[in-house]
Amino acid sequence: MKKASPFSPAGRVVIQVLMLVLVLGSLLPLYNVVSSSLKSIDEYTTNPIMLPRAVTPENYQYAAFKGLLLRFTANTLMFVPAALALYLVVCVSAGYAFGKMRFAFRRPLFLVVLFMSIFPQLLLATQVAKLISLMHLTNTGFGVILAWVAYFSPFGTYIMTTYFADMPYELVEAARIDGASQTRILAQIMAPLAMPMIATITIIGFQSMWNELPFSMLILQKESVRTVTVGIAVLRGQYGLRVPILSAALVIAMAVPMLMFIVFQRYITLGATAGAIKG
Amino acid sequence: MRKCILGIGLALLCSTAALFAQKQVTLTVWDFKFSEVNATGAQAPMKAADAAFEKANPGVKIDHVAQPTDATQYYQIIQSAATANDGPDVVMFHPGARVNGFADIIVDLDPYIKDVLGQFTKDSVEMCSSGGKVKVLPLTMQGFGIYYNKAYFKKAGLNPEKAPKTAAEFLAACEKLKAAGIVPITSGQSYTIDFFLRCAVANAYGPKVAGLVDGSQKFDSPAFKEVVAFVKTLVDKGYIEKEGLSRPYFMDAIDKFAAGGGAMFVGLLSDVGNWKVFSDKLGANDVGYFPAVNFKGQAFRDQQVAQGAGIGYGVMKWSKNQKLAAAYVKFVSTGDRAKNYASVTGALSPNLAASGGAGAYPVLKSIQGYLKNSQKDYIPLFYNGYEDDSNRLCDRVFVTGELSADQFVSEYQKLGAK
């Protein structure tokens, strides 16, 4: 049976038109990036917007091999997943603590965490790099992972806190009465139910770390451990990087986050809490 | 007995290896131009120089690392190294305010370069020094001027061999070009006006340019006001391509002029948008050049604005191989290496012994002629970040029209006093 809709047929048409406009607006930049990346610099000068007259892989070759972006992508692939794992552990457990547990200083501590999630990275970068170097972790994956998790966790915690806080307390209560430990409650009940938000913070956490620049630049100074975002910053000249090459570089840089997104976005629809209560 | 021999043999092996190991030295060089791998890019000549140095110094390895080019990022990384008191042996700097700013962590090169110092122009050495000591050895020098497309001049009915140097000739040329459907001045972002002002200020104040910093010369003067009015005319009449002012990338403007998108372009002498790039693209005989527009009432003519030094290498205080690092700096900034760098990248070298012949580039000969009357670029003489403040102020009068020309001049005067 076809699902009933609260909209009139005319209303449905309007909505689909609106969606179409938004979709075009979202796809246009993607088209532009890919199209520009396939044009030679000479062609781009005279034809910046339309489809390439002659498709050339030279920009990708330049970015991937001369610009070493493939190598840098491999480096980034070494660091980000590890950082993401630590990030998820920190955010979900802290988010649950703030959202559902009762303890002294809960609100002041949360205020501090929230406050910390706001700062622009640029202000912290110099000091963080100094700390990492004092810990002798410069040019190491561990150093940059610590910096990333430290910087991005407050925001992830904030998201998880508001979501956990909004979940019905009865879920926790019932498990507590049954004598379950907090760790079990979190791992086996609350976290699975919070999958949509966990998937959300996975996506944004991955993306934030992948695209991060200031810490990567200051902590990973050697070329052997350089990440892809710094690699692109290095390609830029004093007066800017030509759009075709920049586009190819960004397509390479964006390939993995895009893959992550496609894989994880389906998890955002799992785990409706409502059923758990009524059912 | 056999164990004994084995033991001695191993010990001998180890000590020889240790001896060899001791001889292996790695010099780390940080650079913001090393990532340029295109045709006129810096990487090729730099790699050649590194290989030559390694060959001349067996046991030495050069670890040449490209760092982000954006000045704010690049110097942040240097600062980070300074704070950790550890990092590369050799670092590339922008001479002028940056060298002064970092002077306390750069080694004095004087004792190492006595024999080559005389090869460099006085201006370049001055820009590379701080507190009377030479901190950095310059690799290039920089300057700005107006390139023009001779073919387009011919098409518009102008004499391609005669540069429109006076204000009146310049305006007339622009009008004729416009009438012929040719963009008079291809522009890019705020750089076109920024570079034009640098040329004009050098021409207006001549050798007294440095007086702008200590206050003995004023922006609030008839000469500067005349320049400002002139630029305003260029923008208002559309001679300076208005679309270019909103063009997001300067490289686009360079490419556009090189592809025949306009008749004139305010370009650079080294680096990007230089005589080599345009000659290679438009044809060596089709590129003309003149350093500035001459105004009737002003004291000077045809002055070439120049920054004695554009980029240069310095040795860092924390380096454990200062002598070797200084030798490297000396090596790559002199002789064939300097010549090679200049000819491949289209840079101008401040090393008089390394200046090659103009050869196949008539426009370079023209530039070298004008360089005999070079004057200091006023922008590097001020504080760090002055260029940013200056450009934004220019935007407010020439692009958005928020300020009138008079307001601009008085604000600009105040700016210099900060």
Add this chain to the structure above:
Amino acid sequence: MRHRGLERDGAAPYLFLAPLLALLALFIIYPVVMNIVVSFTEWKGYGPWRWIGLDNYKAMVADDQFWTSIRNTGLMILYIPLSTIVTVLIAALLREGIRGWKAYRAILYIPNLLGYVLMGVIFSIYLRDDGPVNAALKWLTGSMVHFLIDPAIAINSVGLLLVVWLHLGFGLIYFLAAMNGIDKSIYEAALIDGASFWHTLFKVTIPSVRFAVEFWVVFNFIEVFARMFSFIQTFTQGGPGYSTFTLEYGIFITGFSKFKVGYSSAWSVVLFVFCAIISVAQIRLMKRRDA
């Protein structure tokens, strides 16, 4: 019998929080405190600093650039209501189960995937005076809009593009995840009762995700104060003149271009104060809900 769950939870919460708090204390609290201390000094970014008391603050208050940056940041805040309305509305539309809503959600997230740097580049290419948008406008209406070089329009372009449009992608992901907690049967019941879309929206959907709406407003405040830099840098570089020069951008220029780190730290303290106000407001909202 007293339920154990209503009492304090003992040591477990602190264990759960330990990693986060340890990382924060070291890598964020320490730099922030340093920042505040440095704001009372003259410092070039490394090496020794010189104590100058309130001089930085006095200079800041007298600095036109500072007030312009505050004004520009304030203008951005005015776009937050619009962003909230647009995002919630479209999320609700998709929630109603339009055919292909998952695909829409994924596609609309693409600008976020591309990142602020790239979107800044692309918008600056499309919106420039000789770009396609103005070409279309000229063809349609005969005149063009100076998106990038008219001071009044430029800042509004940033507001619309960044605060409203670019946040939409993430907003849909977030709100649709939040709306997942709403029982579907309520919608079916409402439909049977003949309720209109707007009725369910205001009476059911929005109240059920109040925590999400509050989060969204706070999130947008954070974005406006502290996450606009990379977009503005590639879109208009804070220009023309100072028309898109925000507080965050000013901190960057003063600190990293002029090497006046002490002075830029004073600006950043102002940013902290605003952030503190926002954080306290969020806590108040949470307190109200807990009661």
